[in-house]
Amino acid sequence: MELKEKLNRLEEIILGYGQMIVALSGGVDSTFLIAFARNAYAKAGCPDNVAAITAVGPQFASDEGEYAAALCESLGIAHKKIDVSYVIEKIKDNPPDRCYHCKKELFGVLKARADMVGSVLADGTNLDDMDDYRPGYRAIQELGVASPLKEAELTKAEIRQALASMDIGKAAEKADYPAFACLMTRIPFGEEITEKKLAMIYKAETYLKEKGFTQVRVRCHGTAGGLLARIELLPEEMPKLTPAECDTVIRGIGFQFVTVDLGGYEKGKMNL
Numbered sequence: 001m002e003l004k005e006k007l008n009r010l011e012e013i014i015l016g017y018g019q020m021i022v023a024l025s026g027g028v029d030s031t032f033l034i035a036f037a038r039n040a041y042a043k044a045g046c047p048d049n050v051a052a053i054t055a056v057g058p059q060f061a062s063d064e065g066e067y068a069a070a071l072c073e074s075l076g077i078a079h080k081k082i083d084v085s086y087v088i089e090k091i092k093d094n095p096p097d098r099c100y101h102c103k104k105e106l107f108g109v110l111k112a113r114a115d116m117v118g119s120v121l122a123d124g125t126n127l128d129d130m131d132d133y134r135p136g137y138r139a140i141q142e143l144g145v146a147s148p149l150k151e152a153e154l155t156k157a158e159i160r161q162a163l164a165s166m167d168i169g170k171a172a173e174k175a176d177y178p179a180f181a182c183l184m185t186r187i188p189f190g191e192e193i194t195e196k197k198l199a200m201i202y203k204a205e206t207y208l209k210e211k212g213f214t215q216v217r218v219r220c221h222g223t224a225g226g227l228l229a230r231i232e233l234l235p236e237e238m239p240k241l242t243p244a245e246c247d248t249v250i251r252g253i254g255f256q257f258v259t260v261d262l263g264g265y266e267k268g269k270m271n272l
Helices: 003-016 028-043 062-075 098-116 127-131 135-143 156-164 169-176 195-210 235-240 243-253
Strands: 020-023 050-056 078-083 120-122 217-223 226-232 257-260
Touching (some): 020 028, 028 050, 028 062, 028 156, 050 098, 098 120, 098 135, 195 243
16 A cells, blocks of 8 residues: 555544544654644644643653643644653563553553543554564553554554655654654563663663764663663664763763673664
């Protein structure tokens, strides 16, 4: 199916909901979904039939939440933030199906909000997400959350392409942004999740992004001697790293050891 056909199908799906609330993380997929939905409902003469909810807490990058709020303001879309910090305590032991329990709790709260106003809750799951270990998707299905991008068979590359072509200001800026994920994905299964670790990971990744690295992951591993930061970068960007400075800054954040993964960044690497 051509991209144009998929986008036509996406519009049919969204308008079929009547009204929808997007679980807006501030990432590429949910940004495209909210912008596309806003256009679709505006063309249908009911621009207020779409709104957004953003979950916030230490497990999410704060700049993503800030972007989500600014995006909705620029699009004239009603937006609400919900603090889900308490979820960390429920999954602090970090089991292999952590994402299932997290999504079940998080989306359960969001779904209840959507149900109260008679809206369909939709997330940004796309077709490519089915290629990775995604226990959280099972929770989304169980709760009856809609995944219109997946239903329209849109891939990540197609979403980026479509978003870049949209004349919609702030939303289109996201088209070239690197993939992101919940900060808890940086901690190996079985190792305790704490707000302190999440804050350290966020600070370390922010430092590397400010140094010009595009796709960044700082994995946090517990060792007998303390916490180890394992940095994943794009292979072509590794030569830009200044080892001594990087070691000093990241150890200053609280890590005892700093290392670089020579295999580079890889989606879902912690699931291996």
